Amino acid sequence: MDNQTPELDKIRHPLLTIEKPKKQKILVVDDEQDNLDLLYRTFRRDFHVLKADSGMKALQILATEGEVAVIISDQRMPQMKGTEFLSKTVPQFPDTLRIILTGFTDVQDLVEAINTGQVYKFITKPWDPGQLKAVVQQAAQTYDLLKQRTEELQRAHAQIALLSVLVQVTQEYTCLETTLNSIAKAFGENFATHNCILQLVEDNALVANQGTYSTTGKVKNWLAQDPLTIEAISPRLDAQRIITHEIQVSLNVLNDQKLLSVAHYSDNKVQAHLVIPITYRQEVLAVLSLQWQQPQTLSENELKFLDLSAEVIAIALRAVSAHDEAPAGSATIGYE
16 A cells, blocks of 8 residues: 555644744834834733834844734835735735724725735824723734634644545555554654554553554654553543543653653653553554654643544544455445
């Protein structure tokens, strides 16, 4: 089977949420130094403020610093008007909220900018500091909400794409080892791990069958001695006395007292480890081990997504198992 899965390139980054900085970044642009300093002082306590005295310098700052939550720009500036500058930021930073400051009645420019979505609000000079702060706070909250919804949409698309890949892997099944390696590669690449292991489990014990992925060379499999893995495949009874298995995670091994004395973490430079039990009808079929060489940050939504992904792997493994168990000459697995 061809191990290349081009669809994965489309979902490589949306699967992980980037840790947000403590303060949102905003950019203030004005050719008058006094106004620029005033804007900086107004917002420095609540935001990480970047400033530029021209549209060209502002574009250079964005090229270096990347996306900001809000841009506040003067309209009347030499060489490049505020609306012209803001229009140049839209293609690369569509989620950024843009505010224009104007002391003139540039009605045509402002109406066009607002109608084309380039400007969120315009504030007339001289501005009221309280009003401007309220507008910027509202813009920052809108930006946060927009980014949250964008991330949720990206994760939904990523999950669908990953499901398609797993179905493809199962449909093109040739042997168990190839399938396990393909699934390990899919999750390893798209969750940006250094190592990923998908190892089968029988009767709550690891067996030899495994698939691996690594960016650092050959993978050393120490899961049989790993406390997180042992805990993940150990059955538990919940309040309704139903057998369950739980995801085990250590996102910063160096701060985890339970793992500090476990040699294989330091020996293999693993600083974050996530172990997901792959279960089907309360039976553990496999464990998925995601390993990173630096601490990680995962949100609750991220963990929910991984839990859902585990269900997809379980279905794929059951389909593969049914394929292996089918008598020679019988019908192959079908998908509608």
